Amino acid sequence: MSGRQGGKAKPLKAPKKQIKELDDDDLAFQKKQKEEAAIKKAAADALRAKKK
Numbered sequence: 001m002s003g004r005q006g007g008k009a010k011p012l013k014a015p016k017k018q019i020k021e022l023d024d025d026d027l028a029f030q031k032k033q034k035e036e037a038a039i040k041k042a043a044a045d046a047l048r049a050k051k052k
Helices: 024-051
Strands: none
Touching: none
């Protein structure tokens, strides 16, 4: 008989993610994305407040 006889198989370990170094372009892009998200959120909040 084999050593493994049924039961739940253990999941394989996922490889660790490498830490990505951000350059100036990446940081500027992230800042722009955050600003755009804040503007969209403010607009959505204004619309919700208007409907009430």
